[in-house]
Amino acid sequence: MSATVPSPLDPLALAAELEQVRARFAAIVSNTPGLVYQFVLHADGQVSFPYLSDGCQALLGLTTAELHAAPQRFLDLILPDDRQSYLDAMRASAAAQWSWNWEGRIWVDAWKDVKWINLRSTPHTLADGAVRWDGIMTNITDSKLEQLEVRHSRARLAELSAHTDRVKEQERTRIAREIHDELGGNLTAIKMAVAMLAARLEHGAAVPALRDKTDYVDQLVDRTIEAIHRISLDLRPPLLDLGLVAALEWQAREFARQTGIPTSFSANAREIGLDTDQATALFRIAQEALTNIAKHAHATKVSVRLAKLRHYVSLKISDNGAGIAAADRNKPASFGLRGMAERARALGGTLTLSHASGGGTVVAIKIKQEMTPGTAQDSLMPPAAGATIAEENISAAK
Numbered sequence: 001m002s003a004t005v006p007s008p009l010d011p012l013a014l015a016a017e018l019e020q021v022r023a024r025f026a027a028i029v030s031n032t033p034g035l036v037y038q039f040v041l042h043a044d045g046q047v048s049f050p051y052l053s054d055g056c057q058a059l060l061g062l063t064t065a066e067l068h069a070a071p072q073r074f075l076d077l078i079l080p081d082d083r084q085s086y087l088d089a090m091r092a093s094a095a096a097q098w099s100w101n102w103e104g105r106i107w108v109d110a111w112k113d114v115k116w117i118n119l120r121s122t123p124h125t126l127a128d129g130a131v132r133w134d135g136i137m138t139n140i141t142d143s144k145l146e147q148l149e150v151r152h153s154r155a156r157l158a159e160l161s162a163h164t165d166r167v168k169e170q171e172r173t174r175i176a177r178e179i180h181d182e183l184g185g186n187l188t189a190i191k192m193a194v195a196m197l198a199a200r201l202e203h204g205a206a207v208p209a210l211r212d213k214t215d216y217v218d219q220l221v222d223r224t225i226e227a228i229h230r231i232s233l234d235l236r237p238p239l240l241d242l243g244l245v246a247a248l249e250w251q252a253r254e255f256a257r258q259t260g261i262p263t264s265f266s267a268n269a270r271e272i273g274l275d276t277d278q279a280t281a282l283f284r285i286a287q288e289a290l291t292n293i294a295k296h297a298h299a300t301k302v303s304v305r306l307a308k309l310r311h312y313v314s315l316k317i318s319d320n321g322a323g324i325a326a327a328d329r330n331k332p333a334s335f336g337l338r339g340m341a342e343r344a345r346a347l348g349g350t351l352t353l354s355h356a357s358g359g360g361t362v363v364a365i366k367i368k369q370e371m372t373p374g375t376a377q378d379s380l381m382p383p384a385a386g387a388t389i390a391e392e393n394i395s396a397a398k
Helices: 011-030 056-060 064-069 073-077 080-096 141-203 208-235 238-242 244-259 276-297 335-346
Strands: 035-041 047-052 100-108 113-125 131-139 263-267 302-308 312-319 349-355 361-368 389-394
Touching: 035 056, 047 064, 056 064, 056 131, 064 073, 073 080, 073 100, 080 100, 080 113, 113 141, 141 208, 141 276, 141 335, 238 244, 238 276, 244 263, 244 276, 244 302, 276 302, 276 312, 276 335, 276 361, 335 349, 335 361
Parallel strands: 263 302
Antiparallel strands: 035 047, 035 131, 100 113, 113 131, 263 389, 302 312, 312 361, 349 361
């Protein structure tokens, strides 16, 4: 029995099938927004575009024939400020054989206009050592301009927020001083007058009810003076004028006294080197973090650590409480966390939340700081004698 030899494929059928594939490809390309292309980087450094779709002229202002004849003209379209990033991305994609994803600006001479384009392509190494990318270029000008506008809007909002915080702190300072100086002075004078009146009543035949009323007024003045002192401290602690270290140390003690939670404070230098606005903003972040701990953490121990390092100032506030869930960070009404993050961003820094070892939360703020002479080794050398505020447990007053 002889074997059956398969008949050769019909060339006409193959040609028809190939034509169908080409038609489908052409239909897909014609309905694809942008420019479908093949780009080759040859071993000698020369470039070429083996394939360019009909979207070439609409996107680049050059016909396919012009770009085929002079493929280097594409690089010339890219603005000088973006050209190096284009070349770097191309070389990185060729070396690592990963996708080439780049966006930048081109000058379209046909319309005297700048466009933002994005190219995405996949590399293939050829037998002769060349690299060919198959991909697509698209016009992203509208979306890019929207992104830039959003970014500029956010920057303007951040500037406005920072300005509002500065104005608010200035107003707090003014009100606190007026309350302390004006009301405090008046109440002191009233107390002295009440004391003189009480002394005269002691030596005269005063009605007992009148003496009781005098004692009541004297106690009322004392309570009012205490309230004024407390309100002034809440508005702006005078210790802020002595520096951030003194203010945070006082705040840690106050927090422990008010909440009964043992709190420790440490700093690696007495002078942190921040200006008044920066120190105040960092102090307010610490206040907000401690307030959150008191309200939500159910902690039994809190730690506040301030450090001046080589290039930045670091503040870490840790607790051993219940921690914070990821969902809580994105709650619509979580203005405390947003305010802390916004203050840190206005200072040119970052705020991060993380889980503490053993449970609880760590709030870490880093603020970049220009290195000044004599501080290059801050993070390597121990502080000078007397420059360290020892960490201590600040227990609540009994």
